[in-house]
Every structure is written in C-alpha cells, then in structure tokens.
Amino acid sequence: MTQPNHKDRAHALLSPSAADRWVACPPSARLSEQYPNESSPAAEDGTKAHELCEILLRRETYDSKDYTPEMIECAEAYAYYVTQELGLDTYHVEQRINIPGIPECFGTVDCYGVKGVTLYVIDYKYGQGVAVPAEHNKQMALYAYGLLKSAKLSTIADVQMTIFQPRTDELKTWTVDAVELQRWVEETIIPYGKMAYDGEGEQHIGDHCRWCPARVDCRAHLDLFPTLYETMQAEQATEAEKLSVLDRADEVIAYLTDLKQWATNQLLGGQPVSGWKLVEGRSVRTIPDYAALATRVASTGISEETLYERKPLGLTNLKKVIGAKLMTTLEEDGLIIKPEGKPTLVREEDPRKPLAIKEELLSHF
Numbered sequence: 631m632t633q634p635n636h637k638d639r640a641h642a643l644l645s646p647s648a649a650d651r652w653v654a655c656p657p658s659a660r661l662s663e664q665y666p667n668e669s670s671p672a673a674e675d676g677t678k679a680h681e682l683c684e685i686l687l688r689r690e691t692y693d694s695k696d697y698t699p700e701m702i703e704c705a706e707a708y709a710y711y712v713t714q715e716l717g718l719d720t721y722h723v724e725q726r727i728n729i730p731g732i733p734e735c736f737g738t739v740d741c742y743g744v745k746g747v748t749l750y751v752i753d754y755k756y757g758q759g760v761a762v763p764a765e766h767n768k769q770m771a772l773y774a775y776g777l778l779k780s781a782k783l784s785t786i787a788d789v790q791m792t793i794f795q796p797r798t799d800e801l802k803t804w805t806v807d808a809v810e811l812q813r814w815v816e817e818t819i820i821p822y823g824k825m826a827y828d829g830e831g832e833q834h835i836g837d838h839c840r841w842c843p844a845r846v847d848c849r850a851h852l853d854l855f856p857t858l859y860e861t862m863q864a865e866q867a868t869e870a871e872k873l874s875v876l877d878r879a880d881e882v883i884a885y886l887t888d889l890k891q892w893a894t895n896q897l898l899g900g901q902p903v904s905g906w907k908l909v910e911g912r913s914v915r916t917i918p919d920y921a922a923l924a925t926r927v928a929s930t931g932i933s934e935e936t937l938y939e940r941k942p943l944g945l946t947n948l949k950k951v952i953g954a955k956l957m958t959t960l961e962e963d964g965l966i967i968k969p970e971g972k973p974t975l976v977r978e979e980d981p982r983k984p985l986a987i988k989e990e991l992l993s994h995f
C-alpha cells in the first residue's frame with residue numbers, strides 16, 4: 631500500500647479550487663505566481679483529512695494514531711455517503727482532471743463515479759469556518775466539465791455535484807443537465823480563464839480576495855484609500871458619504887489587517903520596515919506545567935484536590951468524546967440549544983433572512 635501524499639502535488643497556474651478568484655479577478659492568477667505556496671495548520675489538517683478519505687475509499691488500512699478522532703469520524707461519514715448513500719459501486723478517487731479550453735488549468739477531484747446516466751462529483755471539505763455552496767460551484771463544475779469532455783463519458787445526461795462538509799453539518803448538492811452545465815462553464819468560466827492565463831482583465835475586490843497571495847501588494851486595494859478620502863468634501867460627512875465609506879469597510883479592514891501582518895513578518899524575518907519596529911507585547915503570568923506545580927504545592931500539606939476544578943467540556947471537545955450522532959440526539963432533546971445570534975450588519979444581497987426587530991431591542995437605541 632502506498633501512503634497518499636497530497637501536499638507534494640503539482641500546483642496549476644489556474645487551479646479549479648481558485649476559480650472563484652480568477653474568474654472575478656483574472657489578473658490575480660499571474661500576480662499570485664510570484665508568491666510561494668504558504669501552508670497553515672488548518673491547511674495541513676485539511677490535507678491529512680483528505681488523505682484519510684482516500685485511504686477509506688480505497689478500502690486500505692491506516693493507523694488511527696495518525697489522525698484525530700474527529701478526522702476519522704468525518705472520513706468514515708464521507709466514505710459511507712459515497713458507497714452507501716449514493717450507492718456508487720464504481721468510483722474514482724483523487725484523479726487529476728485537465729480542463730480543456732483553459733491553458734494550465736488542472737486539479738484533483740476528490741471522488742467521481744457514474745450510475746446510470748448520471749455523473750456524480752463529490753468534493754470533500756474539512757474546513758468549518760466557511761460553508762461552501764454546491765450551487766454554481768465553479769470548482770466542481772470545472773471537474774465535471776473536464777470529465778464530460780473526455781471521450782469516456784459521452785453518454786451522461788445529468789450531473790450531481792456534492793459538497794460534503796461534515797463539520798458544518800450540511801450536505802449540499804447541485805444537480806444539473808449535462809449540456810446546460812457545459813454551456814454554463816463555456817460562457818461564465820472559460821473566457822475568464824483565458825484572460826487570467828494571459829494576465830489580462832481588471833482587478834476586482836470581493837470575498838474572493840480572502841485567499842489571494844497577492845493581496846498585500848494589490849493595486850486595487852491600495853486605490854481604495856485615495857478613493858475613500860476623495861469622497862469626503864466638507865467638514866461634516868453626509869449620509870451618502872458615510873455609506874460610500876461603509877460600502878468598502880470590510881475590504882479596508884481586511885486589507886489593513888493583512889498589511890500589519892506583512893510588516894510584522896518582514897521584521898520577524900530581519901527585513902527593515904521604515905518607521906516601524908517590533909516590541910514585546912503585553913504578557914501575563916502562566917504555569918507551564920500545572921501537574922508539577924500541583925505536586926509541589928501538595929508537598930506543603932495542601933490537598934491536591936483543592937487545586938483542580940471540574941469544568942464542563944466545550945462543544946468541540948464534547949463532540950470529540952461522544953460523537954456526532956449523540957450530539958444530534960441531544961440537540962433534538964433540547965439539551966443542546968442554539969441561542970439567537972447578535973444582530974450582525976451584512977450587505978443586502980446576503981442570502982440570510984433579515985432580522986425581525988423586536989420592541990425590546992428597539993428600546994435600546
């Protein structure tokens with residue numbers, strides 16, 4: 631058995647997983663080329679979680695010590711979904727797919743299979759911070775397009791694409807006619823892919839900037855500042871002026887956070903940043919080894935028991951101990967509840983329902 635190795639795979643200039651970004655901002659593809667691929671603990675967890683999924687779907691063995699209980703539980707749920715719920719007898723895992731019509735566009739599909747006249751494409755997402763939608767998901771659409779264009783799949787009538795994201799407790803699918811899907815990809819993705827390959831098009835700021843390696847040096851972000859400044863004409867801002875600044879608030883805050891992180895990284899790496907330096911931040915006293923401390927205190931005659939308190943587990947740790955199934959039962963029985971969230975300001979086009987403002991809330995303002 632060869633252990634899967636996802637982290638050393640070749641990276642495409644136009645990877646389907648970044649299609650949201652290079653479609654919205656085609657120049658970002660060439661700009662990003664100049665930056666190294668940076669990893670993070672969350673990305674490394676994701677890679678490991680995908681490797682385990684591959685092992686399970688290939689029905690190979692693994693050492694449970696190499697994975698967290700949550701990784702194992704999620705991967706088992708994924709394998710169950712593919713083999714039992716979808717009932718795919720034959721499927722392919724971790725296959726490289728070349729996307730015709732766009733140079734240097736390829737990626738690795740987590741799983742696909744065919745049953746009758748339907749092509750199934752499944753994308754596993756281990757992250758839990760951002761729930762990924764299935765509808766019009768460009769990454770899966772490109773994989774499906776690449777597969778449909780390969781001679782072997784000419785009899786397919788429709789495509790079912792699933793985002794399996796177990797840590798968001800939501801399964802999302804998008805089913806679409808195969809001809810319609812190909813037309814959609816050809817009209818809304820491929821022209822931007824070609825533009826991105828040629829380094830053409832306009833920079834455009836949006837949610838897709840979150841993962842852009844070129845963000846700190848991005849001209850479109852820097853241009854936000856004179857634009858905002860120019861909106862202020864008189865000493866007192868009008869409502870329209872305040873709204874025009876509010877309109878860019880998320881982008882400005884995100885950019886400034888990145889910029890500060892960039893300056894910190896430069897200085898940590900020994901590079902000067904004119905006008906800035908690093909100092910030691912505020913620090914609080916801490917106990918590096920509480921067990922050693924407790925033993926020492928107990929030796930003075932104080933009972934060791936008085937040094938510990940019993941505390942309930944947080945939801946994440948509770949789920950690790952009791953498993954997702956019992957968590958769901960406890961929720962159904964009202965032993966785990968989800969209180970109302972704090973009022974949150976979002977843009978009008980956000981898909982969530984607007985908050986019904988209650989009388990008691992109004993009295994606060």
Ligand code: SF4
Pocket residue numbers: 651655657658661833834835836838839842843844845848849850851
């Ligand atoms: S950060 Fe700049 S270059 Fe990157 S996607 Fe956003 S607008 Fe485009």
